Amino acid sequence: xxxxxxxxxxxxxxxxxxxxxxxxxxxxxxxxxxxxxxxxxxxxxxxxxxxxxxxxxxxxxxxxxxxxxxxxxxxxxxxxxxxxxxxxxxxxxxxxxxxxxxxxxxxxxxxxxxxxxxxxxxxxxxxxxxxxxxxxxxxxxxxxxxxxxxxxxxxxxxxxxxxxxxxxxxxxxxxxxxxxxxxxxxxxxxxxxxxxxxxxxxxxxxxxxxxxxxxxxxxxxxxxxxxxxxxxxxxxxxxxxxxxxxxxxxxxxxxxxxxxxxxxxxxxxxxxxxxxxxxxxxxxxxxxxxxxxxxxxxxxxxxxxxxxxxxxxxxxxxxxxxxxxxxxxxxxxxxxxxxxxxxxxxxxxxxxxxx
Amino acid sequence: xxxxxxxxxxxxxxxxxxxxxxxxxxxxxxxxxxxxxxxxxxxxxxxxxxxxxxxxxxxxxxxxxxxxxxxxxxxxxxxxxxxxxxxxxxxxxxxxxxxxxxxxxxxxxxxxxxxxxxxxxxxxxxxxxxxxxxxxxxxxxxxxxxxxxxxxxxxxxxxxxxxxxxxxxxxxxxxxxxxxxxxxxxxxxxxxxxxxxxxxxxxxxxxxxxxxxxxxxxxxxxxxxxxxxxxxxxxxxxxxxxxxxxxxxxxxxxxxxxxxxxxxxxxxxxxxxxxxxxxxxxxxxxxxxxxxx
Numbered sequence: 001x002x003x004x005x006x007x008x009x010x011x012x013x014x015x016x017x018x019x020x021x022x023x024x025x026x027x028x029x030x031x032x033x034x035x036x037x038x039x040x041x042x043x044x045x046x047x048x049x050x051x052x053x054x055x056x057x058x059x060x061x062x063x064x065x066x067x068x069x070x071x072x073x074x075x076x077x078x079x080x081x082x083x084x085x086x087x088x089x090x091x092x093x094x095x096x097x098x099x100x101x102x103x104x105x106x107x108x109x110x111x112x113x114x115x116x117x118x119x120x121x122x123x124x125x126x127x128x129x130x131x132x133x134x135x136x137x138x139x140x141x142x143x144x145x146x147x148x149x150x151x152x153x154x155x156x157x158x159x160x161x162x163x164x165x166x167x168x169x170x171x172x173x174x175x176x177x178x179x180x181x182x183x184x185x186x187x188x189x190x191x192x193x194x195x196x197x198x199x200x201x202x203x204x205x206x207x208x209x210x211x212x213x214x215x216x217x218x219x220x221x222x223x224x225x226x227x228x229x230x231x232x233x234x235x236x237x238x239x240x241x242x243x244x245x246x247x248x249x250x251x252x253x254x255x256x257x258x259x260x261x262x263x264x265x266x267x268x269x270x271x272x273x274x275x276x277x278x279x280x281x282x283x284x285x286x287x288x289x290x291x292x293x294x295x296x297x298x299x300x301x302x303x304x305x306x307x308x309x310x311x312x313x314x315x316x317x318x319x320x321x322x323x324x325x326x327x328x329x330x331x332x333x334x335x336x337x338x339x340x341x342x343x344x345x346x347x348x349x350x351x352x353x354x355x
Numbered sequence: 356x357x358x359x360x361x362x363x364x365x366x367x368x369x370x371x372x373x374x375x376x377x378x379x380x381x382x383x384x385x386x387x388x389x390x391x392x393x394x395x396x397x398x399x400x401x402x403x404x405x406x407x408x409x410x411x412x413x414x415x416x417x418x419x420x421x422x423x424x425x426x427x428x429x430x431x432x433x434x435x436x437x438x439x440x441x442x443x444x445x446x447x448x449x450x451x452x453x454x455x456x457x458x459x460x461x462x463x464x465x466x467x468x469x470x471x472x473x474x475x476x477x478x479x480x481x482x483x484x485x486x487x488x489x490x491x492x493x494x495x496x497x498x499x500x501x502x503x504x505x506x507x508x509x510x511x512x513x514x515x516x517x518x519x520x521x522x523x524x525x526x527x528x529x530x531x532x533x534x535x536x537x538x539x540x541x542x543x544x545x546x547x548x549x550x551x552x553x554x555x556x557x558x559x560x561x562x563x564x565x566x567x568x569x570x571x572x573x574x575x576x577x578x579x580x581x582x583x584x585x586x587x588x589x590x591x592x593x594x595x596x597x598x599x600x601x602x603x604x605x606x607x608x609x610x611x612x613x614x615x616x617x618x619x620x621x622x623x624x625x626x627x628x629x630x631x632x633x634x635x636x637x638x639x640x641x642x643x644x645x646x647x648x
């Protein structure tokens with residue numbers, strides 16, 4: 001009944017190549033965007049904006065960055081947080097040192113710096129593959145925060161390496177309120193998600209998937225391995241860099257290098273495992289899960305056990321549940337929440353009829 | 356010159372400790388092709404269990420055996436609940452499953468035994484010995500001795516026993532091994548249990564050095580570059596890699612540290628491993644893989 005293709009014919013090639021081919025998809029997405037841009041700022045409160053919605057959006061973007069590299073191009077990375085840190089600190093320095101640089105431009109430049117860094121640490125991927133590549137990304141993970149702490153220049157000689165947000169305004173609009181920061185994040189994330197959705201359908205995206213599935217075979221049919229892999233690293237680095245800058249400036253406000261440690265990298269990796277590798281939608285589902293699940297768990301524990309369990313113990317239990325969930329997802333639904341959504345759609349399509 | 360030699364020997368002996376962690380990885384990688392990120396969590400779990408039993412008045416050997424039994428149970432559970440349902444999946448999937456396993460094991464260890472730091476005394480004093488003018492830590496020598504014994508035992512197990520023969524067969528060609536009647540599930544349990552034993556010994560040695568606490572599970576990060584340099588599938592490589600990493604890390608900290616800033620120990624091994632990889636993509640002793648399309 002829903003999502004049925006019946007009656008929707010493509011009469012031109014352009015219609016066949018649209019991002020969302022079904023009318024209901026376009027309508028639903030349009031409504032969702034109108035809701036997110038126009039309605040949510042009216043009905044939401046500060047807690048929702050700054051504790052749930054903004055981190056959800058930023059983590060979705062970070063997941064998107066890693067998903068392009070790991071889910072689409074098949075290059076495993078454990079260094080996502082390092083590139084986020086690079087993006088955040090680069091953005092901070094562009095704002096600080098170049099007078100009058102627009103905020104969005106410095107986000108973009110921060111992303112470019114992260115992309116270049118990611119490119120450098122992606123270079124070994126030309127010669128090594130699989131698990132050996134983890135070392136290169138882990139090298140980034142340890143080297144970048146160390147350099148940020150060690151060399152005071154990056155944090156403008158702050159004693160503990162902390163950087164704080166510049167004034168957030170875009171085209172004269174002051175966006176430093178929680179709702180404003182939410183809108184800024186939302187705008188950037190939506191734009192980049194559309195871009196990503198286009199990239200993965202392009203020749204580049206198809207090359208990535210060929211390399212992921214078997215890079216020797218991809219090389220045999222004439223896909224330029226070096227360019228494809230390095231572009232995956234660079235573009236993923238750009239996304240992660242912008243996500244890091246948003247994490248620092250629209251979500252936290254102030255951040256230190258240790259905020260981008262290995263655990264943050266794992267968090268981003270878990271988002272794409274739970275959400276679904278090789279899917280754009282999956283990042284949003286996975287990020288929502290990662291943000292909401294701990295809240296749900298602690299509320300549930302407070303409600304049911306009423307403070308019987310101390311917070312440290314709760315954290316351990318949360319960790320165990322997360323670990324178990326990862327394994328369950330890998331066994332039961334390796335393609336993550338995105339796949340569950342697809343199955344749900346397929347079911348809606350023939351509802352209320354049955355085969 | 357004496358100072359240089361002391362640093363070098365200290366580094367080499369510290370490298371032996373890294374090798375211990377790396378051996379646990381190699382065992383599992385050889386027999387099941389799984390890159391087991393949970394090895395560090397297993398080290399933490401084993402050490403915490405052992406220490407907590409000891410603090411409750413359980414004698415040394417009984418605590419050792421009970422912990423070993425627990426690691427065996429863990430191996431059984433991992434085989435049944437994680438490996439068996441994931442058989443024939445991509446290596447990357449199995450790696451991520453061990454990430455989940457690491458979270459479960461770390462959470463369980465701390466939920467059961469608490470998060471405070473436990474002291475562990477193996478009865479070996481950490482006093483420097485004077486060997487012909489060079490000061491060498493007694494504890495490090497003991498650790499090196501333990502590692503050598505362990506490697507000897509493992510090579511006997513691999514080369515002289517029936518189980519070892521099947522382990523090598525599985526590592527060589529899983530399908531062919533199954534075809535001649537080797538039970539894969541049993542092999543996996545054996546390998547994970549042996550890795551558990553290695554984790555326990557590693558945990559005791561590292562725990563005596565650093566105190567038994569959460570940071571033990573981070574030794575896994577020290578072992579990674581060791582593995583890369585030595586190659587994933589060679590026990591000998593793990594030892595050589597550990598020695599290289601230990602020695603170069605200490606020398607770099609002493610001689611390069613003042614030039615670019617201290618605290619380089621954390622990332623230096625990784626950069627070293629990267630350079631090694633650029634020259635030899637499968638490590639010093641790793642097997643070169645051949646891709647067929």
